[in-house]
Amino acid sequence: MTTSFQKKTRSKVLQIPGAKPSIYNNQLLISTGIPSLDHILGGGVAVGTILLIEEDTYGNYARLMLKYFCAEAVMTGHSLLLASADADPEQILKELPAPIIDDPGKGEATLEEPSHDSSSDNMKIAWRYRHLPKFQSNTSGVKFGHYYDLSKTMESELTQTVDISTVDSSLCACDSKQTDGEFNNPGYNSLLKTIQEKIMANGFSTTTQVEKRNILRLALHSIGSPMWGEKGGLTENEMYSPALPRFLVGLKAILRTAYACCVITVPAHLFCDKAYVRRLERLTDTVVEVDSFVGSDKEKNPVYKDYHGLFNIKQLPCLNSLVCNMPDSLDLAFKLRRKKLTIEKLHLPPDLSETANRSQEDPLKNLKPSSGCGTGGRSNKLEF
Amino acid sequence: MFTELKNLVSNPNHCMSSKYFIGITEKKVDGSFLIHHFLSYFLKENCRVIFLSFRQALNHFNSVGNKIGNSLSIAKEQGNFCFIEGLKSLAQSVNNGVLCGENPWDQTINNNLVSADKLYMMLQSKIKDVSFKSDKNVVFIIDDISTLLDTGTTVVDTLAVVQYLQHLIIQELGGTLIIGTNDDMGELDDDKNILKNYLHHSVDLCLEVSGLETGYCKDVHGQLTVSWNNTVSREKINQRVAQYKLTDKNCAIFASGMSSAVL
Numbered sequence: 001m002t003t004s005f006q007k008k009t010r011s012k013v014l015q016i017p018g019a020k021p022s023i024y025n026n027q028l029l030i031s032t033g034i035p036s037l038d039h040i041l042g043g044g045v046a047v048g049t050i051l052l053i054e055e056d057t058y059g060n061y062a063r064l065m066l067k068y069f070c071a072e073a074v075m076t077g078h079s080l081l082l083a084s085a086d087a088d089p090e091q092i093l094k095e096l097p098a099p100i101i102d103d104p105g106k107g108e109a110t111l112e113e114p115s116h117d118s119s120s121d122n123m124k125i126a127w128r129y130r131h132l133p134k135f136q137s138n139t140s141g142v143k144f145g146h147y148y149d150l151s152k153t154m155e156s157e158l159t160q161t162v163d164i165s166t167v168d169s170s171l172c173a174c175d176s177k178q179t180d181g182e183f184n185n186p187g188y189n190s191l192l193k194t195i196q197e198k199i200m201a202n203g204f205s206t207t208t209q210v211e212k213r214n215i216l217r218l219a220l221h222s223i224g225s226p227m228w229g230e231k232g233g234l235t236e237n238e239m240y241s242p243a244l245p246r247f248l249v250g251l252k253a254i255l256r257t258a259y260a261c262c263v264i265t266v267p268a269h270l271f272c273d274k275a276y277v278r279r280l281e282r283l284t285d286t287v288v289e290v291d292s293f294v295g296s297d298k299e300k301n302p303v304y305k306d307y308h309g310l311f312n313i314k315q316l317p318c319l320n321s322l323v324c325n326m327p328d329s330l331d332l333a334f335k336l337r338r339k340k341l342t343i344e345k346l347h348l349p350p351d352l353s354e355t356a357n358r359s360q361e362d363p364l365k366n367l368k369p370s371s372g373c374g375t376g377g378r379s380n381k382l383e384f
Numbered sequence: 385m386f387t388e389l390k391n392l393v394s395n396p397n398h399c400m401s402s403k404y405f406i407g408i409t410e411k412k413v414d415g416s417f418l419i420h421h422f423l424s425y426f427l428k429e430n431c432r433v434i435f436l437s438f439r440q441a442l443n444h445f446n447s448v449g450n451k452i453g454n455s456l457s458i459a460k461e462q463g464n465f466c467f468i469e470g471l472k473s474l475a476q477s478v479n480n481g482v483l484c485g486e487n488p489w490d491q492t493i494n495n496n497l498v499s500a501d502k503l504y505m506m507l508q509s510k511i512k513d514v515s516f517k518s519d520k521n522v523v524f525i526i527d528d529i530s531t532l533l534d535t536g537t538t539v540v541d542t543l544a545v546v547q548y549l550q551h552l553i554i555q556e557l558g559g560t561l562i563i564g565t566n567d568d569m570g571e572l573d574d575d576k577n578i579l580k581n582y583l584h585h586s587v588d589l590c591l592e593v594s595g596l597e598t599g600y601c602k603d604v605h606g607q608l609t610v611s612w613n614n615t616v617s618r619e620k621i622n623q624r625v626a627q628y629k630l631t632d633k634n635c636a637i638f639a640s641g642m643s644s645a646v647l
Contacts, residue, residue, distance in 0.1 A: 025632070183496050183536050184480055193482045200484065240575075242536030246478045249535060253475035254483065256441045275573035279534050282566060315414075319440070320447040322417055323605070323630035330600045 016213050016259070018076025019047065020144050025321035030078070030215060030261055031145040033068030036343040038145055040313065040332065041286060042325030047215060047261050049285035049317050050252060054268040054277070056292035056309060059222065061334065062265040063087070064150075064341055065290070066219050069263045071096040071154060073217040074162050075146045081198055083167035083191055084221035085228050090166060092221070093159055098152035149339045163202070167194055169227055182235045185243035187228045191220070192250050204259045218262035223247075224280075225267050233271040240276050248283040285317035290334070303348055307333040311343050385424040385454070386417075388637040392626055393589065393610055400589075401429050401521045403554050407583035408564035408591045413606045415564065415593035417628075417635050419527050420445070422562055424454035426523040427464060431560070432514055433523045436507070438470040438531035451633050466514050468507075470531075474498070478535045498532060500541035504548045515557055522559035524549065530565045530576050539575040543582055550586070563587075588613055596627070603645030605629050608637070 019030045022043050029044030032051070038044045045051050055062035073080040074096065082089045195218060203210040224230045224244055235241045255262055264284070268277045281287045292309035293299040311332040318324035333346040398404065408418050416439070423445065426433050437445070442456075445467070449456045459465035473489040477498060481487075492502040515522045532542045546563060553561040567573075567580040584590055592609040604627050611623040627643060629636045638644075 183478070189480055189482050192479060196483060242478075242534065245534040246475075246536065249471065249531070250475040250479040250483055253441075253472045256443070256471070273572070275569040275576075278568045278573070282528075282568070283531075283534060318414060318416070320444050321632065322420060322448055322451065322635075323632060324414070326602045326605070328602055 016215055018072075018078055018144065019215060020044070022046070024325055027320055030076070030217070031072050032065070032263070033070075033072035033146065033148065034065065034341060034343065035145050035147070037065070037288075040327055040343060041316070042327075044144070045261050045263070045286065046317060046319055047259055048255050048257075049261065049319055050248070050255060051261075051263045051286045051288070052281065052284040053263065053265040054287070054289040054314075055222070055265050056290045057269060057295060058292070059086075059265070059267060060294075061290045061292055061309060061336070061341070063092070063221065064336070066221055066263060066265055067092060067096050068148065068341070069217065070219050071099065071148055072146060073164075073219075074154065074159055075099055077162055078215045078217050079163040079198075079202060079204070080217045080219065081165050081167065081195065082219045082221070083194075083223075085169040085187070086222040086225050089168050089221075093164065093166070094153065094156065096154040096159065097148035097150045098154045099158075100147045100149050147340070150336075150341070151339050165194075165198065167191060183242050184246060185229055188223075188243060188247035192247060192254070195251070196254055199254065199258045199260060206257050206259065213259060216258070216260040218260060220262065220264045223264050223266055225270065230270075233273065233276045240273070240279070245279060245283055248280060252283065252285075281315055285315070285319065287315040288313055304333070306349060307335045307346070309334055310346070385428055385452070386421050386635040386637075389418075389421050389628075389635055390425060392608070392624065392637050393591065395589065395612055398588070401426060401431050401523065401560055403558050404560045404589065405550060405554055405587045406560065406562040406589045406591065407587035408562065408593070409580050409583060410564070410566045410568070411570075411592065411594035412568045413593055413595045415591075416440075416527065417630055418591055418593065419525065419562075419564060420448050420452060420454075421635070422523075422525060423456070424449065424452060426560065427454060427456075427459050429521075430464075431521045431523045432464050432466075432518065433459070433525065434466045434468065434511055434514055435525045435527075436468040436470045437527045438474060438529070439527050441471060442467050442469065463514075463517065464520075466510070468510065470526075474531065474535060498535070498537050498541075500537070500544040500548075504545050507545075507549065508552060511552065511557070515559070522553060522557050523562065524553050524559065525562040525564075527564050528566060529563055530579060533575050533579065539578050542579060546579075546582070601645075603629060604643045607640070 016028070019028050020043070021027065022029050024042055028047040030047060031038050031044050032041070053062045053065060070080055070082060070093065082092060084092060199205055199216060202216070204214070204216045224233070230244065231241070233241050233244065251262060266280065268289070271277050289312040290309060291312060293304060293307070298304050311334045313327070313330050313332065316324040329345055331346040332343055334341060334343045394400065406422070408415055423433060423435065435445075446456050456465055456467070460467070473487055476483045476485065476487040477489045477493050480496075489506065492498050492506055494502060511522065511524060529542060529546065532545070533539060549561055553559045563583060565576065565579050565583060567576055569576070571577050590611045590613065594607050594609070596604060596607060607625065607627050609623065609625050614622065625640060626637050627640050628638075629643065
């Protein structure tokens with residue numbers, strides 16, 4: 001293929017703190033708060049799109065990912081709208097992970113003020129760097145993506161520095177009397193209205209002119225759970241309920257003309273039908289599934305002993321471009337360490353034991369039903 | 385316009401820009417590159433293109449169009465291109481007026497549902513407006529009609545819209561109709577399956593996009609099955625299968641297993 005060495009003019013891309021243009025298609029991206037997830041999604045989540053996270057059975061890991069997303073809003077100074085009917089949104093805000101601040105000046109000021117005199121003088125490690133200036137040369141202000149420490153929670157003073165609004169279960173409870181037939185869900189309707197009003201009032205719409213452009217992050221927790229009045233995606237007469245698809249279509253239409261980005265977690269295992277879940281996926285942009293091993297057979301399987309669950313990418317967005325980012329491999333798994341959640345390629349551990357688990361069925365076979373090539377219908381490669 | 389794709393789908397016995405019905409079905413992959421291809425193909429063929437999108441806003445098609453050398457804004461100025469904001473209007477229509485802004489689809493709602501005949505009436509007046517201005521062939525494109533099913537329209541009503549449009553565009557105006565739908569779950573999703581079967585039955589050219597049987601691959605993005613229905617001579621269905629890979633500005637087509645990444 002021929003390449004023409006023309007320098008692209010990127011003057012049109014806006015400079016917004018905490019956002020960067022994608023290296024693939026110049027789309028404006030923001031970080032999810034998990035660097036490994038950003039990398040998989042092609043640098044981050046594109047502004048104006050919806051990221052759908054299908055929850056694991058108990059919803060713990062998906063909630064953690066949502067917390068990362070919220071924490072990133074605090075660190076970058078983006079506005080945040082957090083909605084949850086299952087948990088108290090204020091409580092979620094209190095449990096955000098604490099940022100790891102690698103800037104020495106800042107770190108001392110916020111974290112180590114009480115023990116200042118004991119620690120700062122006797123630094124012996126890295127003594128040769130003593131005369132270096134204490135501030136970092138990176139003066140761009142807010143950088144893209146932060147690291148967090150899950151063992152600590154973010155201080156509430158820090159959380160209060162950004163504009164956060166919350167929506168809790170009272171929203172759907174108060175309106176539940178007034179029903180609009182079986183097609184719309186009053187809870188979703190008022191949530192959509194709140195989002196719309198927030199975007200209009202604070203100038204996040206692409207049509208309004210503001211001096212300093214900021215980005216709105218929407219974090220919607222457990223949409224489609226029974227707390228929102230959802231009955232497994234069905235209407236009274238056992239048809240697919242159009243309420244949630246309607247909400248998603250509305251949300252997508254709003255986001256396409258706004259400097260906003262939305263992360264929704266959905267308890268997909270509560271829905272009646274896989275076909276219904278697939279319909280929901282089609283209406284959003286990026287879809288990932290968190291499949292935790294808790295309570296399943298895989299938990300005991302030695303192959304997976306390094307991981308806490310599988311991470312499936314179901315759909316990647318191609319907004320403003322012909323092709324979406326194609327990652328090298330879709331076999332991903334996540335693990336939760338003491339301080340952080342990481343998503344990485346699934347590697348099998350070396351089989352060192354004498355009494356190897358050969359008798360066991362190949363566990364990856366069920367995972368990728370059609371990925372083997374050539375080995376016919378045999379159940380095991382060692383079988384003749 | 386992707387030249388390789390054009391060569392693959394063209395039929396020597398039939399001109400695609402008059403009295404032609406094209407169906408696009410997607411199975412678990414995104415087939416929007418076909419929509420981009422047909423937009424630019426028919427604009428180059430000097431047709432009047434009316435495009436109803438339920439998936440994306442105009443902005444998206446503008447920026448992809450610019451990449452593949454098809455300026456929609458110029459075509460719009462010349463009156464050859466008309467975009468109908470399906471996503472926004474549908475969202476406004478089905479959400480109880482929560483979304484602000486003027487809604488051109490106000491009259492299509494009946495009892496909280498998009499009504500088939502009112503939607504058709506609205507589309508018909510748009511299409512006639514465009515087609516009466518000149519004697520160029522009219523091309524009408526819908527990128528994903530199954531969005532109507534998702535938002536609660538029954539399959540009967542959705543099929544009615546398709547049939548009305550088929551009659552109007554193909555019989556009355558002698559133009560081309562392109563309708564896309566998705567068929568991810570096959571028979572698990574009854575309504576979408578009915579829609580897909582109807583399209584397969586009634587189109588002249590059917591394009592099926594699906595993922596690879598052998599799973600995900602970075603260098604081969606999917607498989608495209610092209611079939612021509614020949615209703616007159618009752619021959620066996622004429623079919624071609626090819627694989628494709630999308631790049632930033634182009635779509636490479638090759639025979640199955642002949643990808644440069646494999647050879």
